[in-house]
Amino acid sequence: MVELVLIPLLKIIVVLNATLLGVTYMVLLERKVIAWAQSRLGPMRVGPYGVLQPVADAMKLMLKEDITPARADKWVFTLAPILSMVPALVVYAVIPFGDEVHLFGRRISLYITDINVGLLYVVSVTSVGVYGIILAGYSSNSKWPLLASLRASAQLISYEIAITLTLVSVVLMSGTLSMVGIVTSQASQGVWYAFIQPMAFVIFFIGGLAETNRAPFDLPEAEQELTGGFHTEYSGMRFALFFLAEYANMIVVSSVATTLFLGGWLRPFPNVEFLSFLGIVPGWCWFLLKSFIFLYLFIWVRATLPRYRYDQLMRLGWKVLIPLAIANLILTAIVKVALA
């Protein structure tokens, strides 16, 4: 009973809370980093160096009036944020933050579950996330959200293809769909897939930016054009849900990238013996570190790069990334067959 229900329940609670906390501080981090990039200070008022700023934001969002536009499709309007939030959180079920640890005399694996189609699970669940955006745009019965949602969904679908293709090539390397299996295969092969699949890595990173509607692919939220994107009409808690969902997605992408390309919880250069002293650091720290590096990259890119034009975005997706991904996949398959 404990094994079957209690421990997973605990894991889920921990992971969810950790995620939400991470998300909130992710926001603060972004604001700070961008501020520094623009030689500003960023939020400084709430708490020392504004460390309590997220708390204030959360309270504000919870307390705000929750407006539903007239002539809006009521319950779809309500359903949309949920539909975009749930997949973002559900994905965490298969992300391995680390291998077993010993707590209270129990061996506890640092992941909620490990299903043998984990990667497929990730892909499919994230693919469901697009509904939130589309429905939000549709149901708020206003032209800018509609345009934004159409843009967003087109963008998501386009870049999903490229990303999935890169994932396939990674699966070709590892020979399994299970996330944990992929990490262990990297351990056994003694190299991070980022080094033997650099093309896939780069494509995945770009695609991840697009998937999460981050700069320079943040057209669905292009304030200058769409007055804020598909959630223009939203406010209060439902807006907060969209907000959380976006950042949660960022964390998901970075965690998946870490798992697939940077060897998950493995220490750097797992096959190099004289670096074994790094093993004293527990694996989940490595994982968090790598994910953090990714998140920082996200913010950095946003602070640096200008926004794409829509046709440029589509051309990049369809005429550059997808062909490259296909070529990479074919190449990988050929090499693997040749080596086998």
Add this chain to the structure above:
Amino acid sequence: MAEAIAFYVLAACILGFAVLVVTAKNPVHSVVFLVLDFLCVAALYVTLGAEFVAAIQVLVYAGGIVVLYLFVVMLVNVKRPPEAFRAGGRHATLGLALAGAVLVEAAAIAVWSRLSPAAPASAAQTVPVSGNTEQVGWLLYTSYLVPFEVASMLLLVAMVGAIVLARKES
């Protein structure tokens, strides 16, 4: 026990959402219900131990096809509701009755054959189901290679055809 609970809950969701899909006035609503219905079906697959099919169900149906439907519904913003015009010579109620009758009959057959001790489904143990993704892939790429290729060709042709159809005549 838990299996039974899962089955009944999921079956109830599936049928309910299906009814909603069919009856919803607003096409967008029925699309949403369709998504939910497919998700439930996927869950049912999981309970049947077919994770791969479940994932594909979500990926292809929920993630792909239904998005397509959603787009079309948004593109086709009809001036007058489609239900306005009603053609004669289309006996919807008769069709409905027939459908019900077929359901009843088929159910009767099923239940009867269940009650009557027919030959128990002999478990033709051709491929053991364990971590079935590999086996499914194996089957797809060995004994069902030709149908697989045909299906891929079909998809390609369908893609081209859809593009040609939907392109605006300039």
Add this chain to the structure above:
Amino acid sequence: MITPTHYLLLSMALFTIGLAGVMTRRNIIIVFMSIELMLNAVNINLVAYSAQVQNLVGQVFAIFVMAVAAAEAAVGLGILLAFYRNKETVNIDEMNLMKW
């Protein structure tokens, strides 16, 4: 105890619901969706029996059915768009050119 008959009845019901949709609705998009429902009913049957007889061929065929469904949706919706561009309607009762 859940027997294949349960799955059979479930898929039958789902199929019949889809059938009813096909029969009654006049919005062709919804008719398409009903057809998807019917296909899902078939898939449920296939997967259920493949689990019952411990044979994966059922799942393989479920996958094929999905592929066919995808193709059908793509082409059908393309036709629908073309039709809509000409006739400004999606009413299935106004698509009655297929006579004499």
Add this chain to the structure above:
Amino acid sequence: MPYIWAIPLLPGLGALVNGLVGVRVFSRRTAGLVACTAMGAALALSLVAFWQLLGLPAEMRSYDVVVAQWIPSIASATSDGARAALQVPWGFRLDPLSAMMLLVVTGIGTLIHVYSTAYMHDEPRGGVARFFCYLNLFCFFMLLLVLGSNVLVMFVGWEGVGLCSYLLIGYWYEKPSAGDAGKKAFITNRIGDWGFILGIFLLFWTFGTLDFASIQRAASAMPIETGHFGVLSVIALLLFVGATGKSAQIPLFVWLPDAMEGPTPVAALIHAATMVTAGVYMLGRNAVLFSHAPMVLQIVAVVGVLTAFLAATIGLVQNDIKRVLAYSTVSQLGYMFTAVGVGAFSAGAFHLMTHAFFKALLFLGSGSVIHAMAGEQDMRRMGALKRHLPVTFATMTIGALAIAGIPPLAGFFSKDEILYRAFEANRFIWVLAVLTAFMTAFYMFRLVALTFLGAYRGPAWQGDAHGDRAVAGVDAHGHGAWHGPHESPRAMTLPLQLLAAGAVLAGFVGIPAALGGGNAIEHFLAPSFAVAGVHETAGPTGSPGVELGLMLFSVLVAAAGIGLAWKLYVADPEMSERLATRFASAHRLLSRKYYVDEFYNATFIAGTMASGRALWTFDRRVVDGFVNGASWVTMFGSWLSGLTDRAVVDGLVNGIGNRLQQASYTIRRLQTGLVQNYAMLMLFGVFAFVSLYLFVR
């Protein structure tokens, strides 16, 4: 000698160049240059060939070259049923006769080419190129005719020269008269060629070959047909018909005077020197045949002498300078045929050569005169041109003397040879020949007198105050304002002088034995007329005394003719008028050329027209009647069938169609076009099957 085939080819090439390129681009100079070069090269080649031929001993002076096969052997039958292969090569033969002809053609041809460059000076550029193209083409065919070693090659040349003469007579095709003259010449020649072709067929039918040598060999083996009219005679007669056509003998001589419509050099080359003599040449080629057909020879002689006499009489009264020359040509040709007729082939050939010289000379001279008079051809409007055209006067006088037969000029020897042989053969013919000689002398000097002597009767030219102003008009070559009669340019006078020299000297190759000469040309030509072994019977049998007497007599006759001409046209010109008025009817008869043309018009041409019209009427009435009737019947039938089609067949089809339509109208109610309707029907089927399964099971 192996390259004699190149001799015809050179002018051919010239014609090709001038015809394809020259007509478009060449200037007058270039066109003339090309043509003259081609002819000059041909002349040089033939001189070489001739020299080499002389090098050979007399018996084997015959050289054959086969350039290519023309007609590969075609099996066919001959009269005696023997299988013979009709096989015709492009074969050329050089023997004394053809060699002489070769020299005549190329030599005089070259001179005339040179002459033409100046004569045609006022023609438009393209016209000159066209003219020289034709001229070269003529030389090509003429040489083909001369050198051909079998009848067919000769026939090709024969037709070719006919064509060229047609083209050149009609050179000024804007003038309807020129075109008509061309057509007349061509058609008249066709009549002759009809005989020639029949002769060729009969030749092959008889001998199974067309090669001259083998024909002669075969013929000499056959008996001489004295008294009866055998196949050889028929062949000879047919060939002679061809000859009369080409050489303007009775009854086909009418075309030659009209041929004077062409440019004068053409008249000189074709209608005096070469082409018209082709007939004589052809007879000579087939000498053996003719010498085996005495009766035909009789006919030839009579026709020849009659032609000579009549043409001479006509020539007496003509006023067109060129026509006079034309008729004299006819009569001289008559002389040649007379020679052939009396069996003196070599004499005929000899006269052919000399005549070529002085007649070409006379024609060119007349051309020069016409040039000087700016196209005036009527002698009555000339006179006293001696002053203005000294060279022309001198050369033409030489020519006249030569043709009149004044010793020691060329004409004397050849003509007296003929007269002598005629005397030997038949006195009647001799008498006519002598009369002809008298008249020849008369009209030639009438021509000279009217043209060069007496008083100037021509049109006035500006600054005509006193004549010697006109001599200054030499510079103007007729173009622009006419500055009066003037001597022709060098390019025209030089050929005149050369030809005059020829007219003087050409005779000395044939000094008869009576004058202590060893009649060289006769011995030279003899092998061509006989087959080795067989010797022709003819040959001077009379004593030299008789010959000398005859010579003296003919010289006196010529002198008399000259004297009469002097008296009538220089001493007192009125007398000629008086004569003309006194014998008005005879004068009219002569000046109207015995009404031959009118006769032909009335009989043959009108007859042809009438028959054609009759045939046409028949065609329109009967044949068209048939055709139209048939078409009408067809149309009626089709109309009938169409009616049945519409009424019966279509009725049936449409009826069935309508029935089916009405029948289907009820059924098609089922097709509502509503998808769901069809789906419901399917569902109904499903329902039926399921209930079947449920209850019937």
